[in-house]
Amino acid sequence: MRKVLLCEPNISEGRQLDIVEQILEQIRRVDGIKILDINSDGDHNRSVFTYLGEPEPALKATKAMAAKAFELIDMTKHQGSHPRMGAVDVVPFIPVRGVQTEDAVEIARRFGKFVGDLGVPVYYYEDAATRPERATLPKIRKGQYEALEEKLKDPAWTPDEGPATFNPKAGAMVTGVRFPLVAFNVNLHTTDLSIADRIARAVRHINGGYRYVRAIGLELEGTGMVQVSMNLVNYAKTPIPRVLETIRSEATRYGVNVAGTELIGPVPLGALEEVLKHYLQVHDFSMEQIIETALLD
Amino acid sequence: MRKVLLCEPNISEGRQLDIVEQILEQIRRVDGIKILDINSDGDHNRSVFTYLGEPEPALKATKAMAAKAFELIDMTKHQGSHPRMGAVDVVPFIPVRGVQTEDAVEIARRFGKFVGDLGVPVYYYEDAATRPERATLPKIRKGQYEALEEKLKDPAWTPDEGPATFNPKAGAMVTGVRFPLVAFNVNLHTTDLSIADRIARAVRHINGGYRYVRAIGLELEGTGMVQVSMNLVNYAKTPIPRVLETIRSEATRYGVNVAGTELIGPVPLGALEEVLKHYLQVHDFSMEQIIETALLD
Numbered sequence: 001m002r003k004v005l006l007c008e009p010n011i012s013e014g015r016q017l018d019i020v021e022q023i024l025e026q027i028r029r030v031d032g033i034k035i036l037d038i039n040s041d042g043d044h045n046r047s048v049f050t051y052l053g054e055p056e057p058a059l060k061a062t063k064a065m066a067a068k069a070f071e072l073i074d075m076t077k078h079q080g081s082h083p084r085m086g087a088v089d090v091v092p093f094i095p096v097r098g099v100q101t102e103d104a105v106e107i108a109r110r111f112g113k114f115v116g117d118l119g120v121p122v123y124y125y126e127d128a129a130t131r132p133e134r135a136t137l138p139k140i141r142k143g144q145y146e147a148l149e150e151k152l153k154d155p156a157w158t159p160d161e162g163p164a165t166f167n168p169k170a171g172a173m174v175t176g177v178r179f180p181l182v183a184f185n186v187n188l189h190t191t192d193l194s195i196a197d198r199i200a201r202a203v204r205h206i207n208g209g210y211r212y213v214r215a216i217g218l219e220l221e222g223t224g225m226v227q228v229s230m231n232l233v234n235y236a237k238t239p240i241p242r243v244l245e246t247i248r249s250e251a252t253r254y255g256v257n258v259a260g261t262e263l264i265g266p267v268p269l270g271a272l273e274e275v276l277k278h279y280l281q282v283h284d285f286s287m288e289q290i291i292e293t294a295l296l297d
Numbered sequence: 298m299r300k301v302l303l304c305e306p307n308i309s310e311g312r313q314l315d316i317v318e319q320i321l322e323q324i325r326r327v328d329g330i331k332i333l334d335i336n337s338d339g340d341h342n343r344s345v346f347t348y349l350g351e352p353e354p355a356l357k358a359t360k361a362m363a364a365k366a367f368e369l370i371d372m373t374k375h376q377g378s379h380p381r382m383g384a385v386d387v388v389p390f391i392p393v394r395g396v397q398t399e400d401a402v403e404i405a406r407r408f409g410k411f412v413g414d415l416g417v418p419v420y421y422y423e424d425a426a427t428r429p430e431r432a433t434l435p436k437i438r439k440g441q442y443e444a445l446e447e448k449l450k451d452p453a454w455t456p457d458e459g460p461a462t463f464n465p466k467a468g469a470m471v472t473g474v475r476f477p478l479v480a481f482n483v484n485l486h487t488t489d490l491s492i493a494d495r496i497a498r499a500v501r502h503i504n505g506g507y508r509y510v511r512a513i514g515l516e517l518e519g520t521g522m523v524q525v526s527m528n529l530v531n532y533a534k535t536p537i538p539r540v541l542e543t544i545r546s547e548a549t550r551y552g553v554n555v556a557g558t559e560l561i562g563p564v565p566l567g568a569l570e571e572v573l574k575h576y577l578q579v580h581d582f583s584m585e586q587i588i589e590t591a592l593l594d
Contacts, residue, residue: 004592034591052591096588180588244577260578266588276569279576280541281557291393291477291563294331294349295301296592 002296004097005058005104006036006180007051010089011069012078012171014040014047019072024049026064032057036266045080046089050266052096059107062091063114066173070118075145075171083138085145086120086171090137094180096268097296101127104177112175116161121152121172124160128176134160137174145171182232182271183264184240186247187225190256193217196226199250203228203243210246212238225259232271239274269293299593301394302355302401303333303477304348307386308366309375309468311337311344316369321346323361329354333563342377343386347563349393356404359388360411363470367415372442372468380435382442383417383468387434391477393565394593398424401474409472413458418449418469421457425473431457434471442468479529479568480561481537483544484522487553490514493523496547500525500540507543509535522556529568536571566590 013019020040027033027049037050051061066088073087091111095104105128112122129135133156143151149166151157158164159172188196196217201207204215212234218227228247232238248258273287287293310316317337324330324346334347348358363385370384388408392401402425409419426432430453440448446463448454455461456469485493493514498504501512509531515524525544529535545555570584584590 002592004589006588036588036591052588240577258578260580263577263579263582263586265586267586269587269589272569272573272587275577276572280537280560280572281555282560283557285560289560289562289564290566290569291303291333291349292301292566292590292593294333295299296589 001098003054003099004052005055005099006094006096007058007062009091010048012084012087012089013073014045015042020047023068026068027061030057030061033061044082046082055107070170074169076168083144085141086173088173091175093177108175108177112161115173120162120167120170121159122161123174125174125176126178130160140174179234180268182235184230184232185262186228187259188256189259193219193226195254196228199247200228202250210238235271241278298395300351300396301349302352302396303391303393304355304359306388307345309381309384309386310370311342312339317344320365323365324358327354327358330358341379343379352404367467371466373465380438380441382438383470385470388472390474405472405474409458412470417459417464417467418456419458420471422471422473423475427457437471476531477565479532481527482559483525484556485548485553486556490516490523492551493525496544497525499547507535532568538575
């Protein structure tokens with residue numbers, strides 16, 4: 001089976017598109033890499049690249065991309081509205097197909113070591129974290145680039161790779177492994193936002209709902225509908241149909257029907273497996289039966 | 298988008314596996330072809346190869362396969378329980394991804410021309426048929442190999458390609474284009490076969506049901522269940538969820554529940570699109586959002 005790793009680096013340049021292009025070029029020239037999306041935001045002064053490939057080409061492309069970004073981006077001159085602490089700010093590796101979390105962690109660590117050897121402090125997060133207080137990005141990035149020089153003097157913030165000394169031009173980098181997000185919205189036939197709010201609280205983790213659901217209620221102006229807008233952060237452990245049917249059941253309490261749903265952006269094929277099995281009741285189905293998967297082998 | 302054509306030739310040799318292997322070798326040596334399945338049946342004295350690739354490699358592999366089969370198989374010596382009229386008996390081309398029916402018909406016609414030029418009478422069937430009475434395989438193959446010499450003298454059976462003269466060694470070939478079949482079974486929590494029979498009649502075309510459904514009722518001995526066993530011959534026009542929900546509704550008349558379903562063998566990704574859209578109510582979803590489809594481009 002062909003293994004597929006998704007990579008989504010966030011770099012601190014979103015205005016000088018000639019620089020973004022030179023950095024992207026490092027990814028493009030690696031064989032076997034498919035770029036799915038490029039997003040440069042001037043206000044944020046930040047670009048996000050989304051690409052995939054087998055783990056080794058993905059690592060190679062990411063190393064080359066990072067080396068060029070550290071060469072061309074100077075954090076001493078960076079301004080932008082998005083939180084950041086480095087020229088290559090955060091680099092998540094996301095297992096998509098045939099890649100175990102531990103295999104992806106190994107790739108992230110090899111990448112981290114490479115960047116550390118370039119003289120840049122590196123922190124591992126999410127599934128690659130070395131200690132619980134480094135598990136989430138906001139905790140590591142707290143205080144941003146401007147606080148980094150002081151932070152590196154604190155033994156609690158000794159980097160996982162690279163020197164514990166401030167690198168003004170590069171800042172610091174965060175890399176690690178996370179599960180693919182599924183952005184899933186459920187629209188409800190009511191204009192009462194409080195119903196969407198209450199349902200969002202019913203399904204989201206922080207209020208006692210499903211462990212891997214983040215949710216908010218939103219108005220959809222001019223549509224006669226409200227929305228429960230969600231990120232499902234682990235579709236394997238909190239699958240789409242379970243969340244949808246819970247929302248449907250909660251909505252029924254208020255006499256409200258589900259008008260429709262939205263899957264936003266890229267969705268891994270694996271996230272759809274449980275949808276098929278649940279609603280078709282097709283207990284023994286394997287995604288390998290899908291004809292097109294033969295082309296992925 | 299990478300175009301994908303599935304090809305499923307049936308050849309009249311299922312006993313001498315060294316001959317089958319030499320024929321298969323012609324497919325294997327074409328770059329870009331993936332063989333999904335090989336099935337040789339001694340009683341039928343017939344082999345079915347299932348492989349896919351872009352249209353041009355698929356055509357190239359199929360030509361090479363056929364040329365070798367006509368060289369090695371002698372219909373004057375063929376015996377087997379499955380209906381057949383030629384050494385390369387029937388060759389369906391099946392559009393899977395990014396291939397329109399008319400593009401596949403063009404491939405089938407180029408293949409038919411190639412075989413005709415080898416001196417073998419060729420008939421086009423299904424979506425490649427040149428006249429209504431040649432639309433289905435059983436009509437073309439009626440009387441089988443043994444009737445072919447007489448049949449070719451009848452002006453109504455002038456071949457679409459190749460000579461109207463009997464080729465004893467090769468017989469005749471049928472080729473064309475058909476939609477991918479989906480083999481879909483629904484298991485019911487009852488031991489009453491008559492309920493499965495009645496539901497099969499309710500959903501199948503010949504008794505007034507859905508146009509693209511073939512269905513029979515079956516006992517599943519020792520399981521406490523019966524089955525509505527189906528071929529969905531056009532999943533786009535008669536989609537899976539519509540058939541399942543009709544069966545569920547009919548079963549409810551008898552107080553019987555759906556125990557589960559089965560999707561047998563290869564399933565095109567496109568057949569699952571309607572399942573997602575129907576049950577998730579995700580009206581605007583595109584299968585191109587599935588991350589893995591980027592690898593097919």
